[in-house]
Amino acid sequence: MSVLIFIDQSEGHVKKSSLEALTYGADVAKQLGTTAEGIVLGTVTEDLAALGKYGVSKIHQVSNAALNNVDAQVYASVISEAATTSGATVIVFSHNQTGKAVAARVAAKLKAGLVAGACALPNTSNGFSVKKTVFSGKAYAHVNILSAVKVISLNPNSYKTVATEGTAVVEALAVTVNEPKVKITAVNKITGEVPLTEADIVVSGGRGLKGPEHWGILLDLAKELGAATACSRPVGDAHWRPHHEHVGQTGVQVAPNLYIAIGISGAIQHLAGVNRSKVIVVINKDPEAPFFKAADYGIVGDAFEVVPQLTAAIQKMKAGA
Amino acid sequence: MKILVCVSKTPDTTSKIAFTDGNTKFDEAGVQWIINPYDEWYSLVRAIELKEANPAATIHLVTVGNADAEPIIRKALALGGDEAIRVNTDNSDAYYIAAQIAEVAKQGGYDLIFTGKETIDYNGSSIGGMVAELVDSPYISLATKFDLNGTTATVVREIDGGEETAEVALPVVVSCQKGMAEQRIPNMRGIMAARTKPLKVVEPIAVDALTSIQSFELPPAKAGVKLVAPDNVAELVRLLHEEAKAI
Ligand SMILES: Cc1cc2nc3c(=O)[nH]c(=O)nc-3n(C[C@H](O)[C@H](O)[C@H](O)COP(=O)(O)OP(=O)(O)OC[C@H]3O[C@@H](n4cnc5c(N)ncnc54)[C@H](O)[C@@H]3O)c2cc1C
Numbered sequence: 001m002s003v004l005i006f007i008d009q010s011e012g013h014v015k016k017s018s019l020e021a022l023t024y025g026a027d028v029a030k031q032l033g034t035t036a037e038g039i040v041l042g043t044v045t046e047d048l049a050a051l052g053k054y055g056v057s058k059i060h061q062v063s064n065a066a067l068n069n070v071d072a073q074v075y076a077s078v079i080s081e082a083a084t085t086s087g088a089t090v091i092v093f094s095h096n097q098t099g100k101a102v103a104a105r106v107a108a109k110l111k112a113g114l115v116a117g118a119c120a121l122p123n124t125s126n127g128f129s130v131k132k133t134v135f136s137g138k139a140y141a142h143v144n145i146l147s148a149v150k151v152i153s154l155n156p157n158s159y160k161t162v163a164t165e166g167t168a169v170v171e172a173l174a175v176t177v178n179e180p181k182v183k184i185t186a187v188n189k190i191t192g193e194v195p196l197t198e199a200d201i202v203v204s205g206g207r208g209l210k211g212p213e214h215w216g217i218l219l220d221l222a223k224e225l226g227a228a229t230a231c232s233r234p235v236g237d238a239h240w241r242p243h244h245e246h247v248g249q250t251g252v253q254v255a256p257n258l259y260i261a262i263g264i265s266g267a268i269q270h271l272a273g274v275n276r277s278k279v280i281v282v283i284n285k286d287p288e289a290p291f292f293k294a295a296d297y298g299i300v301g302d303a304f305e306v307v308p309q310l311t312a313a314i315q316k317m318k319a320g321a
Numbered sequence: 322m323k324i325l326v327c328v329s330k331t332p333d334t335t336s337k338i339a340f341t342d343g344n345t346k347f348d349e350a351g352v353q354w355i356i357n358p359y360d361e362w363y364s365l366v367r368a369i370e371l372k373e374a375n376p377a378a379t380i381h382l383v384t385v386g387n388a389d390a391e392p393i394i395r396k397a398l399a400l401g402g403d404e405a406i407r408v409n410t411d412n413s414d415a416y417y418i419a420a421q422i423a424e425v426a427k428q429g430g431y432d433l434i435f436t437g438k439e440t441i442d443y444n445g446s447s448i449g450g451m452v453a454e455l456v457d458s459p460y461i462s463l464a465t466k467f468d469l470n471g472t473t474a475t476v477v478r479e480i481d482g483g484e485e486t487a488e489v490a491l492p493v494v495v496s497c498q499k500g501m502a503e504q505r506i507p508n509m510r511g512i513m514a515a516r517t518k519p520l521k522v523v524e525p526i527a528v529d530a531l532t533s534i535q536s537f538e539l540p541p542a543k544a545g546v547k548l549v550a551p552d553n554v555a556e557l558v559r560l561l562h563e564e565a566k567a568i
Contacts, residue, residue, distance in 0.1 A: 008437070010481055071481070072450060072460045095446075097481045100439075101462035101496075104450025107416060113531030114415055116445040129535050136441050138338040140538040147531045173568065180490045181459040185475075189483035197481075225568060236499070243465065243499050244479060248440055249334050250358050251499070258567035267336045273443075274538070279567040281557070282546070292546050297560060301551025313558040 003029040003036045004088035005056065006079055008098045010189075012045035016198045017094035019054060019154040023157045027054025028119055028152075032090070038168065039082050041075060052168030054161070054229040058085065060173040064187035069187070070098050071180035076105030081175045083110065087140070095153035096197060103153040113145035120157040136249045136272035143161065155253040156197045158276070196245065199228035201258045202249060202277070206232040206270075206305055207264020207285065212240035217307040219261055224311050226317075231253065232264050248273035263303045266291025322378040322491075324368045325431040327422055327452075328397050329357040330390045331442045342538040345407065347442075348535070356393045357417035358439025359498060360401070366502035367467055368435055369401035373471075379403045383425050385418045387411050398515035399507035405520045413443065414530035419451030426456050430534050432472070434492040438463055446496070453494035460495060465500030 005025035008018045022038060034207035038051060038059040048059050060082055066073070079102065083091050091106060093099035095117045107114035115130040117138070124130045127144050130152055134141045197200065204224040205215065220230045229245060234248030248253055249272035261279035263284060264270060271294050276281070282295040285302050292298050299306050332338075333353040341348045365382075372378040382397050382405040394405045408421040422532075426434055429484065434456075439446035446462075448537045453460035466477035472491045477484055479498070507515075549557040561568045 008481075015481065070483070072462065073453070073458075075484070076450075076454060092546045097463055097479055100446040101450050101460060104415070104419075105449035105454040106446075106452035107447070107531075108419060108451040109533065111416070111529075113534065114447055114451075115446070116415070116447045131538075132444075134443055134537070135332075135338045136444060138540075139340075142535045142538070143445075144535050145535050146529065146533060162395070177401075182461065182487045184485055184487050186486040187480070187483065188485070189480075193482070195482040246499065250362075253444070256561075257563070258561070274362065279561070279565045280559070292548075294543060295546040296543065296565065297557060298546045298548050298558060299551050299554070300548060306551050306554060310557065313555045316555075316559050317568075318563060 001034050001089045002031070002087055003032070003034060003090045003092060005036060005038045005092045006088060006099070006102065007038045007040040007051070007059070008094055008096065009040060009042060009044050010041060010194035014044070014046055014051065015096070016277050017096045018241050020156065020159045021092050021094045021154050022051060022054035022056055023111070023161050024121070024154050028090055028092065029055070031121060031124060037086060039079060039173070041078060044100045048170045053163040055164070059168045059170045059171055060306055062173050062175055062177065065178050066068050066177055069184045069286070070102070072105050074178050074180045075102045075179060076109055077174050080106050080109045082173055087150055091149070091151045093151070093153040093270035095155050099153045099225070103151050107151040111147060111148050112151045113147040114151040114153070115143045115145060116153045118152045118154050124149045126286070132277065137253055137276045138272055147279070150279045155255065166222035183224060185316040188210070192226040194226065194248070196228045196230060196252055199254070199256050200226045201260070202254055202256045203227045203234060203262070204229050204264060205232035205262045206264030207234050214243070217304065217311070219313045220309055224314050261291055262307060264291060265289050266294060322375060322433065323380060323429060323431045324371065324380045324433045324435065325359070325379060325426055325429060326365050326368045326382050326402065327434070327436040328360040328365065328378050328382050328384050328394065329437070329440050329447065330354050330384065330386055330393045331440050332357070334441065338539070344536045344538065354393055356397055357440045359439065361397065362434035363497035363499065364437055365400055365402065366505050367402050369370050369496060369538040370468060370502060372401065381406060382427060382446050382512040383408070385410060385421045385543055391545070394520060395515050398518045399433070399511040400505055401511070404518055407520065407522050409522050410525040412530050415447045415531045415535065417450060417528050417530040419455060421525050421530040422448065422452050423455035424442050426452065434494040434495045437496070438496050439529040440548055449494050449496035456494070458492050458494050459489050460562065461487060461489065462496045467495060467497070467501060553561050
C-alpha cells in the first residue's frame with residue numbers, strides 16, 4: 001500500500017500544479033499511514049531528489065526521451081504498470097490538461113474509481129470520500145470511491161504547496177514504453193506567459209473594453225502584477241483575444257488568489273468559471289452589473305480611467321511609496 | 322466511415338443549483354435540460370461537417386441516461402446524425418458510463434468517437450479517456466481542430482501553456498472543445514426529419530460502478546462587496562495588499 005503521485009513536467013521543469021499534487025499526495029499518505037512516491041516521465045533537468053521536501057520518499061523515473069511529449073495511451077500504460085509494481089492503492093494527478101487525459105485512462109485500465117477535479121483531502125472516517133467541484137464551480141460533491149485502487153486528480157490552485165525538509169531517493173524504473181500511435185508534428189508553446197490555470201492572479205477583460213485595440217491597459221496591469229490574462233466568451237468569440245483565454249462555464253475554469261474583472265457584466269455562465277477565486281475585484285461602470293454581487297471589492301467607474309490609475313498605484317506600492 | 326458522437330443531457334447554464342433529500346440529490350424542479358454544450362457545439366457539429374464533406378459517412382449518437390434524455394437526443398438528431406442509441410441507466414459513475422459507451426463502440430465498429438471536453442454538471446473530463454482505454458484506441462483530448470485525410474486525422478489540441486499538432490491513424494477517440502466548429506441552430510427540416518430517425522434503446526451491460534455520490538454542498542455565500550471610489554484606487558491597492566493579502 002502506498003500513494004503514487006504523477007509529476008507532470010514541461011521542457012524538463014516540474015509544473016506548479018504537480019507540486020500541489022505532491023503535497024496533497026503526501027498528506028493522503030500520512031492520513032493512510034503509508035508512504036508517498038512520485039513518478040516522472042521523460043527528460044527532466046530539475047533536481048528530482050529535492051522534491052522530497054514536498055513529502056515524497058521515493059521518485060520513480062523513466063527518463064526515456066520518447067516520453068517528452070504526452071501520449072495518454074503510452075503514459076497510462078507506464079503509470080499503471082508502475083502503480084501495480086509499487087503496490088500503490090491511491091494514484092494522484094493534477095487535473096490539468098495532461099492529468100485529465102491520463103488519469104481517466106489509468107482509472108479505466110486499473111478498474112479504479114476516479115474522482116476528477118478534487119479540491120480537498122479524502123474523508124476516510126467512513127469509506128473513502130473525496131470532495132470535488134461540480135456544476136462548473138457552483139457546488140461541490142462528496143464522492144465515495146468504492147474500488148480498492150483509487151485515482152484522484154486534484155484541481156490546480158486548490159491545495160496549498162508546503163515545502164519542508166527532505167530529499168527523495170530517485171530510482172530509474174524499468175517499464176515497457178510502447179511506441180506512441182499519435183505523432184506530434186508541431187508544438188506551439190506561448191512562452192513568457194503565466195499559464196491561466198496555474199496563475200495566482202488573473203486579470204480578465206470583457207466586452208466593456210470595446211475592442212482588441214484597447215487591451216493595452218489590461219496587459220499593463222497584468223504585467224505589473226505578474227498575472228495571467230483572461231477574457232469573457234464574447235471577447236474570445238470575436239477574436240479580440242485568443243480562444244484559450246476564454247473563462248467561464250464553457251471555457252477555462254480558474255481559481256486564482258485574485259481575479260480582476262474589467263468591463264465584464266458577470267453573467268452566470270461567466271461566474272461559473274471564476275467563482276472559486278479567493279478574492280474577486282470588479283471594475284465596471286454600471287453599478288447594477290451582476291458581477292458586483294459575486295465580488296469582494298469593486299469600483300464603479302470607467303475602466304479606461306480606473307485601470308491605468310490602478311497600475312500606477314500598484315507600481316507605487318511596490319516602490320514602497 | 323462511421324462516427325460515434327457521445328451526447329449528454331445537462332442542466333441549462335442559467336439553472337439554479339440546489340439539492341434535495343438531505344443534499345443527496347440535484348433539485349430538478351424547474352430545470353431546463355440542454356445538450357451538454359461541448360457535445361452540441363463542437364463534437365456534433367464537427368461530425369456533421371465531416372459527413373457533409375463525405376456523404377457516405379454515418380453518424381450515430383449515443384447517450385447513457387434514462388428516458389428523460391430523449392428530448393435532447395431528438396434535438397441532437399435535428400442538428401444532424403443518422404440514428405441514436407440510448408443506454409438505459411441513471412448511473413453517474415464515469416467508469417460505468419464509459420463501459421457502456423465502449424460496449425456500443427465495440428458493437429458498432431466506429432472509426433471515430435467524439436466526446437465533449439467535459440460535461441458542465443460533473444466536470445469530470447474523463448469519459449473520452451476511459452472509452453479510449455476500454456476500446457484500446459489512441460486518445461486526443463481537448464481538441465480545437467480536427468481534419469481528416471483518408472484515414473489519417475490531423476488534430477490540434479490544447480496542452481498546458483500552448484497547443485500541439487498531432488497526426489494519428491483512425492480509429493481514434495477525440496474530446497472536443499472551442500475551435501472545432503461553430504454552434505448551429507436546428508432548422509425546421511432537421512426537426513421534422515429527427516422525428517422519424519431511429520432511436521434505439523439498449524439495456525446496460527453489467528459493470529461495477531466504481532464511485533457513488535454521497536452528498537452535495539453549496540459554497541458559502543460571499544460577505545458582500547466593498548466598494549471603493551473610482552478616484553481613490555490607492556485605497557483598493559491598500560485593501561488588496563493589507564486586508565486581502567492578495568497582492
Ligand atoms: C450556454 C452558454 C454558455 C456561456 N458560457 C460562457 C462562458 O463560459 N464565459 C463567459 O464569459 N460567457 C459565457 N456565456 C455568455 C454570457 O451569458 C455573457 O453573454 C457574457 O459573459 C458577457 O460577456 P461580457 O461581460 O464581456 O459582456 P457584456 O455582458 O456585454 O458586459 C460588458 C460589461 O462592461 C461594462 N462596461 C462597458 N463599458 C465600460 C467601461 N468603459 N468601463 C467599465 N465597464 C464597462 C458594462 O457595464 C457591462 O457590464 C455563455 C452563454 C450561454 C448561453
